[in-house]
Amino acid sequence: MARIKPQALLLQSKKKKGPTRISATTIITCNLIIVLIVLCLVATYRHWSQRSRYQLENDLPNLVDADAVGDLNKFDLPSYAILNTSKGLITVELNKEGSPEIVDKFLDLCQKGHFKGMPFHRVIKNYVIQGGDFQRLGAAEDWTMKGKSSSQLATSLKHEAFMLGTSKGKYDGKGFELFITTAPTTDLNDKLIVFGRVIKGEDVVQEIEEVDTDEHYRPKSPIGIINVTLKREI
Template sequence: MVTKVEPLKYLVMTTSKGPMTMAFYYDMAPNTVHNFVTLAAEGYYNGLNFHRIVPGFVIQGGDPRGDGTGGPGYQIDAEFNERRHDAGVLSMARSQDPDSAGSQFFVCLDYQQTRALDRKYTAFGKVVAGMDAVKAIAAVARNQENDRPTENQLIEKVEVKNVTATDNPYVGLQKELAVK
């Protein structure tokens, strides 16, 4: 039974290296998508940094402390699924506890390096436009000991948008997923 109908949502995350458009795997990780979109709508990610950069692997953000130890004050259950951690895929960061994700997320850079994350981390969406910004962040100078960028890589703002007939980033994502 349907109890609530809302417009399909996507995000535009404006970073210091440019915008990224993010579409979501509502079918595979509905609670994770809801958590991420809700935090974004509340302005949670505005002003935070990508605090961890591992070239060829991931860029990670969403930590209000900026050191990999912060979160929203709660944790969500894992929604491991069959979506691959291909380049551009959004996934939730967590500790050793599978159900310890909160607000930290990462964007995958190269499936050769991230395939080991499949079915062990919650893949919940994909950057469908703006991979040039992702790659620019991944290329910045970083501290080799802790993978932190030497200069802040800012998430300036995140806008939650409704899908419309003329503005629908899911069309390309659906085609891509159908091919796989």
């Protein structure tokens, strides 16, 4: 093989190109591209963040645990309450238009767990089941006697059976009582504020109504509300 002379090697090494220099224009162009990519990512992030927040406010899960729900004022107020009782579920449609203040208080107390574990202290067949502070309920004889004396009065919507109400003037946090009527009760107009109607679970209400009670209409076996679940739609 022919040997390459030292002079030829020297000439070949001189012909080799040095490192390629990047022009200032190329550097500026690359930086601009990077900036544009970052801006696009930021804009995309903001878009999806706003969309997610909008969906959260407008597509709030239908089922809301009343004991865990946050500030209900941020969203549309629930229209339904499900009372999980020891006899089964009772679904109530809340009358937000007719009794807005009472419904607001009811929802607020649901958030605070006020009705969790509330017993039904009084069960009067063909009349009403009642839960809350027993010391505030009044004499059972007054309720039954007044109910019989006014049973011939004409009934209205709020006097129908399976209505949910609370005592007038006693719907503060401590004294908020719950009443579910089991028959037309015209005489309760002066005592109750109706703020809801049972739309599902009438059989559960009737089963509660049939429990054994003592002479003061107190259930002989404990029965009450386990918890309350709120729903926007059913």
